Amino acid sequence: MNARLARRLAALYPRAWRARYAEEFEAFLGAHPPGFRAVFNVVGWAMYERVSSPGEFNMDQRQRSLVLMAYAYLAAVAAGVNFYWTVADTPLATAMHGHSALFASWTLVRAGSFLALAAVAAAGLPVLAAMVRSVVATRRWDVAGRLAVPACAALVTLLWMAAAGMWAGGHWIPTPWDVTGDWTAPAGWPPLTTRWMLSSVTFALLAAGLIASAISVAQAIRRSDLSKHRRLWFAAPSLALAGSVAVMALGVLAWGWFAEQYAASDFHARNGGLFSSTNFAS
Amino acid sequence: MVYYVTRSNRHAADDEADLGRYSDPPLLVLASLADGPKHGHKMIEDIARMSGSRLGPGTLYGAIARLEREKLIEPLPAEERRYPYRLTAKGLRVLRAKLATLRRFARAGLRKLEAR
Numbered sequence: 001m002n003a004r005l006a007r008r009l010a011a012l013y014p015r016a017w018r019a020r021y022a023e024e025f026e027a028f029l030g031a032h033p034p035g036f037r038a039v040f041n042v043v044g045w046a047m048y049e050r051v052s053s054p055g056e057f058n059m060d061q062r063q064r065s066l067v068l069m070a071y072a073y074l075a076a077v078a079a080g081v082n083f084y085w086t087v088a089d090t091p092l093a094t095a096m097h098g099h100s101a102l103f104a105s106w107t108l109v110r111a112g113s114f115l116a117l118a119a120v121a122a123a124g125l126p127v128l129a130a131m132v133r134s135v136v137a138t139r140r141w142d143v144a145g146r147l148a149v150p151a152c153a154a155l156v157t158l159l160w161m162a163a164a165g166m167w168a169g170g171h172w173i174p175t176p177w178d179v180t181g182d183w184t185a186p187a188g189w190p191p192l193t194t195r196w197m198l199s200s201v202t203f204a205l206l207a208a209g210l211i212a213s214a215i216s217v218a219q220a221i222r223r224s225d226l227s228k229h230r231r232l233w234f235a236a237p238s239l240a241l242a243g244s245v246a247v248m249a250l251g252v253l254a255w256g257w258f259a260e261q262y263a264a265s266d267f268h269a270r271n272g273g274l275f276s277s278t279n280f281a282s
Numbered sequence: 283m284v285y286y287v288t289r290s291n292r293h294a295a296d297d298e299a300d301l302g303r304y305s306d307p308p309l310l311v312l313a314s315l316a317d318g319p320k321h322g323h324k325m326i327e328d329i330a331r332m333s334g335s336r337l338g339p340g341t342l343y344g345a346i347a348r349l350e351r352e353k354l355i356e357p358l359p360a361e362e363r364r365y366p367y368r369l370t371a372k373g374l375r376v377l378r379a380k381l382a383t384l385r386r387f388a389r390a391g392l393r394k395l396e397a398r
Contacts, residue, residue: 017347024365025343028322032339045340049347 001034009039012046063221066127069238070217073120076245078210080113083252095263102258108251115244123237131224143223149216153209160205164198174198176206305335307345312354312369312377319358319368322346349373 006029010022032038087093087106096103128147135144165173171188176199189195259267314320314328322342330336337345346367349355354373358366369377 021343021347024322024360025339027363027365028343029339031323038339041338042340045338045344048344 001029001032001038003030005034005039006030009042009046012043012050014050017049063224065238066123066221067218069120069123069241070221071214072241072245073116074210074214074217076113076116076248079248079252080109081206083109091266092259092263095259095266099258099262102255102262105251105254105258109248109255112244112246112248112251115247116241119237119240119244123241127221131220134224138225140223143220146216146220146223150209150213153205153213157202157205157209161202164201168194168198174202176203305333307337307341308349308354309377309380310335310337311342311345311349311367312373313381315355315367315369315373316377319366321361321364321366323364325367 003026006026009029010018010026013022013025029038029042087096096106131143131147134140135147161173161175168174168190169188171186172190172195174195185192185195190198256267310329310333311325313332314325320328322339326337326342346355350357350367353370354376355367356370358368360366
């Protein structure tokens with residue numbers, strides 16, 4: 001195997017692994033017979049090391065809890081957006097005003113989401129402050145960069161929506177749910193094809209932003225030495241978050257049940273493709 | 283027809299040969315180091331002779347990294363761009379224990395086969 005390929009393959013491994021093994025691994029690969037099997041074997045193991053690598057610090061119980069909380073909250077945000085998209089601008093929104101049980105279960109989901117937000121703020125803000133202090137003190141700008149990803153992802157998505165909305169005439173914002181449905185689009189809106197295309201980009205940005213945020217927040221927590229911040233307290237908020245996610249799940253189940261009972265035809269309507277099909281979103 | 287029969291027979295033979303292989307890279311590396319320090323390529327050859335499994339470069343270094351992290355092996359000074367490893371005292375104990383378990387397991391399995 002030539003030295004250049006060996007160097008490139010070794011570069012696939014995580015930094016901590018490279019710091020210890022890169023030199024000897026490159027020498028080893030240099031003397032190894034070349035071949036696809038060897039290359040695939042190294043690529044596969046490099047990916048495995050990247051996924052399983054503990055980073056520069058082994059995560060303690062607290063860091064693992066924080067990562068789980070971040071994942072749970074981001075999943076709740078994704079699920080909430082999906083749920084809103086199921087109902088917004090559909091006859092189900094009208095049906096909710098006529099049926100108190102349907103409205104109550106919707107309110108339960110909203111209450112759960114506010115509780116989840118409060119729990120994440122209670123646990124996350126002190127940790128974020130501690131991480132920022134640690135970043136400044138140790139000049140770990142890679143951690144700062146990872147912490148900035150969620151805000152940057154949100155900013156990029158909002159800027160895209162604003163720019164696309166202005167480009168489309170200023171009467172319509174490309175959200176994934178305002179594309180088509182059982183209604184006639186207002187006069188100022190762009191044609192349906194344009195709405196589909198622009199909203200698809202927004203949807204892709206939202207999904208990519210959520211995934212990138214989940215990965216970067218987990219990496220930032222993993223790379224931060226929080227062991228000195230013994231006073232960080234988040235047992236109660238993490239329980240509150242778990243409870244609120246359970247409340248939201250219960251609310252969604254109840255809402256689906258009541259929607260089936262009171263507004264079955266609206267609930268099962270396929271009224272205009274991917275972005276307005278409540279069936280698909282459900 | 284002959285081709286397919288020959289081919290399927292060959293595959294069956296390969297499958298049986300695969301079944302006879304032992305594949306637990308960390309244990310294979312430990313066993314390879316049992317008779318003295320070795321560098322990567324020597325380990326691969328030794329393991330292929332012992333077990334019939336030829337470890338890929340990523341697999342070998344995955345096992346080496348794990349064993350070193352668990353302090354079961356340790357590096358020796360490099361010799362002309364070769365990086366030998368040897369068992370630690372803990373590695374020797376772990377290897378003995380694992381091989382003894384395997385021996386008990388193999389004996390029990392073979393006894394059952396003989397009793398058929």
